[in-house]
Amino acid sequence: MQKSFIKKTRVRLWMAVALLIAGLAWGTTYAAAPKVKIKVWTMNRHDAEYMTAMVNQFNKQNKDNIEIVYQIFTDNYQQTLDLAYATGEAPDVFMDATGVYEKRLPAGDLAALDSYLTPAFKKRFGNGAFLDGINMEKGSIYSLPAIGTTPRLIYNKSIFKRAGIKSPPRTVAEMARDAKLISTKLSKEGIFGYAQNFKNPTQALSRSVDYIMMRSGGVREGYDFKTGKFDFTGYKPILQAYKEIFSSNGAFPGCESLDIDPLRTQFAAGKIGMYISWTHSEPGVYQNQFPTKEAWDMAPLPTIRGVKGSNRINLAGRFWLMNSKTKSPKDAWKVMEFLYSDSLLGGYYERGLGLVMVPSAVKKAKKPETVQKWPAIQFDKHDKIWPNIPLNVRPEGKDMYQVFAEIIFGATDLDRGLADLNARYNQAFDKAVSEHKSTRIVYPNFNPAEPGKVFQK
Amino acid sequence: MASIQQFKRNHQIYLMLTPNLLIFLALTIYPVIWALQYMFFSYDGINAAKFVGFDNFIRLFTRDDVFWRSVVNTLVYVGGKLVLTLPPAFILAVILNRKFRGQGLLQGIMFSPTIMSTAVMALMFYLIFNVYNGVLNHLLVATGLIQVPINWLGKDLAMLTCVMVGAWGGIGNYMIYFLAGLQSIPKEIYESAELDGVNGFQRMVHITIPMMGPILQVILMLSIIIAFQDMQSIMVLTEGGPFSATQVMFLYIYQLYFPISASANTLVNSDFGYGAAVSIVAAAIIGVVTCVYLYCSRKLDY
Numbered sequence: 001m002q003k004s005f006i007k008k009t010r011v012r013l014w015m016a017v018a019l020l021i022a023g024l025a026w027g028t029t030y031a032a033a034p035k036v037k038i039k040v041w042t043m044n045r046h047d048a049e050y051m052t053a054m055v056n057q058f059n060k061q062n063k064d065n066i067e068i069v070y071q072i073f074t075d076n077y078q079q080t081l082d083l084a085y086a087t088g089e090a091p092d093v094f095m096d097a098t099g100v101y102e103k104r105l106p107a108g109d110l111a112a113l114d115s116y117l118t119p120a121f122k123k124r125f126g127n128g129a130f131l132d133g134i135n136m137e138k139g140s141i142y143s144l145p146a147i148g149t150t151p152r153l154i155y156n157k158s159i160f161k162r163a164g165i166k167s168p169p170r171t172v173a174e175m176a177r178d179a180k181l182i183s184t185k186l187s188k189e190g191i192f193g194y195a196q197n198f199k200n201p202t203q204a205l206s207r208s209v210d211y212i213m214m215r216s217g218g219v220r221e222g223y224d225f226k227t228g229k230f231d232f233t234g235y236k237p238i239l240q241a242y243k244e245i246f247s248s249n250g251a252f253p254g255c256e257s258l259d260i261d262p263l264r265t266q267f268a269a270g271k272i273g274m275y276i277s278w279t280h281s282e283p284g285v286y287q288n289q290f291p292t293k294e295a296w297d298m299a300p301l302p303t304i305r306g307v308k309g310s311n312r313i314n315l316a317g318r319f320w321l322m323n324s325k326t327k328s329p330k331d332a333w334k335v336m337e338f339l340y341s342d343s344l345l346g347g348y349y350e351r352g353l354g355l356v357m358v359p360s361a362v363k364k365a366k367k368p369e370t371v372q373k374w375p376a377i378q379f380d381k382h383d384k385i386w387p388n389i390p391l392n393v394r395p396e397g398k399d400m401y402q403v404f405a406e407i408i409f410g411a412t413d414l415d416r417g418l419a420d421l422n423a424r425y426n427q428a429f430d431k432a433v434s435e436h437k438s439t440r441i442v443y444p445n446f447n448p449a450e451p452g453k454v455f456q457k
Numbered sequence: 458m459a460s461i462q463q464f465k466r467n468h469q470i471y472l473m474l475t476p477n478l479l480i481f482l483a484l485t486i487y488p489v490i491w492a493l494q495y496m497f498f499s500y501d502g503i504n505a506a507k508f509v510g511f512d513n514f515i516r517l518f519t520r521d522d523v524f525w526r527s528v529v530n531t532l533v534y535v536g537g538k539l540v541l542t543l544p545p546a547f548i549l550a551v552i553l554n555r556k557f558r559g560q561g562l563l564q565g566i567m568f569s570p571t572i573m574s575t576a577v578m579a580l581m582f583y584l585i586f587n588v589y590n591g592v593l594n595h596l597l598v599a600t601g602l603i604q605v606p607i608n609w610l611g612k613d614l615a616m617l618t619c620v621m622v623g624a625w626g627g628i629g630n631y632m633i634y635f636l637a638g639l640q641s642i643p644k645e646i647y648e649s650a651e652l653d654g655v656n657g658f659q660r661m662v663h664i665t666i667p668m669m670g671p672i673l674q675v676i677l678m679l680s681i682i683i684a685f686q687d688m689q690s691i692m693v694l695t696e697g698g699p700f701s702a703t704q705v706m707f708l709y710i711y712q713l714y715f716p717i718s719a720s721a722n723t724l725v726n727s728d729f730g731y732g733a734a735v736s737i738v739a740a741a742i743i744g745v746v747t748c749v750y751l752y753c754s755r756k757l758d759y
Binding site: 076079082083086190198199200201252253254256257259262265266269271392394396397398402405406409411435437 | 520
């Protein structure tokens with residue numbers, strides 16, 4: 001009786017111990033540590049479907065207990081980033097955008113990546129991937145190339161054919177002539193020659209007039225590298241052509257209040273003959289966002305009098321940046337490694353979401369359908385990396401794009417407007433230099449056709 | 458001694474006011490002081506602030522055409538919005554002050570634009586007023602009222618469009634204020650007037666409007682101040698364009714703090730110093746307009 005009681009008690013004790021051990025084991029296995037959240041910000045919307053799927057896959061499969069919190073900010077990305085930095089809420093990893101790198105680097109907000117970059121990893125990016133003034137500063141690397149973009153003329157082939165135009169315009173004068181011709185012949189059907197998203201003149205003209213100027217052999221955003229001064233005089237023929245388009249019924253009605261997406265819906269509906277936009281975004285837009293049956297194509301940008309310069313590759317050399325104030329730099333780097341991986345970038349390239357500039361990723365990937373459909377989407381011999389222009393030049397009053405828009409729509413006299421820009425920009429530049437906020441950049445032998453020569457030491 | 462006793466007597470009032478006061482100080486007064494300290498500086502939020510004395514104000518008064526254009530635009534917008542908002546709001550309030558079936562539902566419908574997000578509302582109107590594929594032009598062309606689409610958001614009509622959108626968003630709100638005012642008028646006055654054989658028009662002119670005086674004064678003041686501060690719908694509709702045609706003071710200030718630019722040089726940099734100077738001048742303008750209004754409308758307050 002007593003023995004059986006002891007036996008039973010022993011069994012119960014062992015069972016309790018076993019349960020306790022099992023419970024502890026359960027606890028250690030399943031009460032996992034909280035995941036390290038790495039905030040990633042982008043301003044790209046066209047690749048959202050692909051990127052979200054890849055991020056979800058990473059979040060499920062990575063063994064480093066990292067969770068990427070992927071957020072898309074399209075409009076006001078730079079301002080949102082500014083606010084985030086000001087309030088200590090900046091993301092750990094974020095996409096470069098116009099002015100972001102230039103602004104954040106001097107402020108000490110970007111982490112140098114040298115300690116993470118192995119020779120094998122660097123080798124993937126090919127020769128000439130790291131350039132002083134582009135992604136390097138004083139010998140330290142702050143970003144790596146991933147995807148590049150540049151503008152092209154986007155045109156509706158059927159409309160051109162119906163208007164009797166054999167090929168896309170090569171000069172701005174031809175562009176004005178073709179726009180007028182399309183409107184004259186087809187405006188009764190609601191079809192017009194040219195459109196641009198002038199609701200925000202900066203958005204409209206920084207992708208069109210600026211690039212036409214560089215391709216024509218002129219200055220970049222008004223800045224002349226040869227003289228180290230701002231000179232807007234060379235824009236005159238381009239603005240005259242635009243003025244002609246907008247004063248001769250050659251343009252889509254209401255362009256001055258048109259945003260890029262409403263413009264795209266009208267292009268998708270076959271109502272616009274041509275406009276200028278980025279190579280990385282438009283194919284995705286017409287495949288997913290506003291699917292169209294219209295036969296459209298891309299062509300190199302027109303010039304003033306032939307290609308005497310080159311098309312600047314935007315985002316060349318830089319894509320993702322790391323916040324120097326991130327609490328988990330190693331984990332942030334692991335996320336960057338994933339964002340720059342061959343598998344992610346290869347898939348990106350194959351789907352035609354953008355022109356990937358990482359040789360190791362392109363080599364393994366299939367040629368995207370977009371390149372087959374629109375050959376001009378590919379970078380050609382005229383697409384080049386340009387040096388940066390001086391920072392912190394903020395003229396009083398209207399900026400160059402606002403003045404350009406006023407000139408185009410006849411609200412400001414062309415010569416007076418350009419003279420005013422020359423005066424105000426150089427005044428602001430001199431002031432910024434004297435206050436040590438800006439540096440005068442001069443390349444006496446600068447050649448717009450070979451802008452990369454300035455990087456060769 | 459007397460004041461201590463007074464404090465003791467009213468300590469509950471002070472206790473109840475304290476949380477609100479602290480939140481107000483932390484979230485309103487402190488940020489305003491923080492922003493205004495830069496009005497004598499050149500400061501972009503990144504480089505060190507540089508003392509420039511009165512240069513920001515000299516620039517504002519002598520070299521900034523866009524700001525003075527925005528002042529004129531703001532006054533036009535405020536005037537237009539008041540004209541298009543208050544009379545319809547008052548008429549609606551008078552109608553909805555009567556008891557009838559569906560009165561509550563109608564009140565809710567009329568008030569709904571007020572609770573809608575301004576950005577969503579403005580985006581909706583952007584699609585309605587769009588020159589070429591907008592619903593409004595489509596309807597006007599389809600009904601044969603116009604032959605050629607009207608450029609509602611072009612430089613000639615953009616301000617009128619912004620005013621109409623602003624009015625649409627405000628009517629329901631002011632209707633509720635007017636309703637509150639109408640319902641505060643004692644019924645006995647109307648009853649005795651009815652006994653005297655007063656008709657509807659006389660009742661409106663001699664009882665309703667005079668009795669609404671004090672609340673009308675407050676509603677007018679609120680509507681002026683709110684109209685001065687309107688900027689979200691304009692930002693979505695036109696971003697202050699085309700060519701500054703709809704640039705209003707508060708949108709201009711916002712753009713100085715958060716510039717919209719895709720330029721590679723730092724045009725994207727904020728201009729906190731100048732923005733602060735513009736803010737203080739804009740506040741002074743609103744203050745002057747409000748004081749003038751209060752002086753002119755003092756007869757309403759009896």
